[in-house]
Amino acid sequence: MSVEDPFTGRAAWFADHYLRGRGRARLELVMDRLLPALPPPPAKVLDAGGGTGAFALPLARRGYVVTLLDRSGDWLEEARRCAAEEGLRVELIEGPAERALDLVGDGFDAVLAHTLLVYSEDPRRTLSALRSTARSGAVLSLLEKNRASLALRPGLTGEYDEALRVLDDPISAGRLEIPNRSRSMAELRSLLVASGWQPRDWTGIRLFSDGVPDDIDEASFASVLRLDRAIAAREPYRRVARLLHLLAVAEDVDRPSLGAVQAHSVGRAARSTRASWPPDRSLSSEGLLRFLDRKRYAVLSTARPDGRPHAAMVAFCLREGVFWLPSVAGSARLRNLAAEPWATLVVSEGEGEEHVAVVVEGDALVHDEPGPLLDGFLRDAWKRKFGTDLTT
Template identity: 40%
Template sequence: MGNSWMANSAALLEAYARHNDDLPGVVRQRLLDRAITAHLPPGPARVVDVGGGAGFQAVGLARAGHEVVLLDPDPAMLADAARRLADEPGQVRDRVRLVQGYGEQAPELVGGGFDLVCCHGILMYVDDPALLLRSVTALARPGGLLSVLAKNAESVAMRPALEGRWSDAVATLRTGVDAGGRTVDTRADTVEGVSGLLAAAGARPRAWYGLRIFTDHLRDVPGEAELDQLCELEWEAGRRDPYRRVARLFHVVAERDPA
């Protein structure tokens, strides 16, 4: 059960914190929230966020009235999540439970029957995506939703090229690994590959989106009006080919098969 995040946690924590405040992080979260809202039925839901890290997704879901279990193996990330929760009103804090552990062990740690299971930005760090997705699928109730965000293997050369890292872009095209990237080398997946693994685990893919088509190489967050326009552009392009095929990330929404 290899996990490159835990092997490089100290180096990744600082980069993760920066990422959530820069433009790619903001766009990522807005687009994830919009897609989840589009598919999740109205009303409070039971949610588990596998690899939920510092709690950005979990806190947002709790603010919306959902009961959330945040599962993560990294104690430093869970400490960040606890600090974030401490700044929230009591009714939001009470809706979030923090659990330490790996996603592959999730059914034993947090049970099942969840209306929504989030697995965002985790596949790139694990050696066996099939094992993780089987565990993630087992958490959902029959008819429950799965939200899986992964790095797009079809576009890994886009970021280094747009940043002017020409030799890194060439190496990435040849190897499929973003060598010389910002933190550690991570693996990427395809929409078809992840959709196939979910189907094999008992979940039917319902829709998929591309995230960060035009913004992955940018950093500064614009004013609110411009940010709204930018996110609308990303949303529209992320729902259609060929644009979503060159997005940095892809987001698959699936539904667990009936019992």
């Protein structure tokens, strides 16, 4: 018994969608970020789930060697027709992204996965399959529907019941009327890391242009695009854009060793006695702030698994806008927080033999006025270590 392809019969409409209104906005906003991230042509690009060629064809025009992989023969036929009209060369392969290595081989310099995971039942498997096609250092462009914004469109267009529903349900259907799943930034990051991709920059796509009509005039379209470009990487707007555009790199990195961190922490705790600590009167946020300023360190916080703010952030050093954690028992992780306000730390919790290594991952906040946070951290650490209150 054959399973009907839900995409059959929709190809021509979707190809036209990218020529007008919010489809055109999506294409132009993504290309803004994609093109500077790609290696120069004639690099090899795999467009996985690329449908009718909305992104494959513009890249082929620029001289890229493009392979378009899609499970819908109907949509590939539309891509073939459009490519033939322009005399463009694009290799078209029918099949699922999960079989990418068998179908298209490896050695790609860049991989596009634009609104591909929304239809995937096993997104980690999908991303892992794409990773197997990419050479080391290849760029991944991932575009997905944003879980945090799902209620905005229906809520702003009077569909209040639908807006209420999707507050708690990640499944919705857009203009294609095919149910699909939105995901949070945290989910997407975790999926990328788990499948061999290292997240880099990300932007929000189509916040203000999500509601534009297909027949919007050129002047208004240019204005709304200027606005969406202005907020694409700006907090907090990018977090509630309709789509999330993540760039990642195919890169094998050493994972922080929880065992190494735990052993290091136990050894350090054994050497840490009351006599080895400075007098409590010298432990104040004022003194620490002077030290941080002299070292050009920055104060960051994220959250422990139990929700408490984490305070291992004084080890982060600010150098030319890049925050980095010095190598401490294998836990170093580069992060440019101006573009990527996210932290992954491997830290120790507890004292003595009760030390355990904990992975803390979440939004990282750079504190402009960290005094109160540091005071709280110092008091908490002193109390846990020595069982007495810190007096300053």
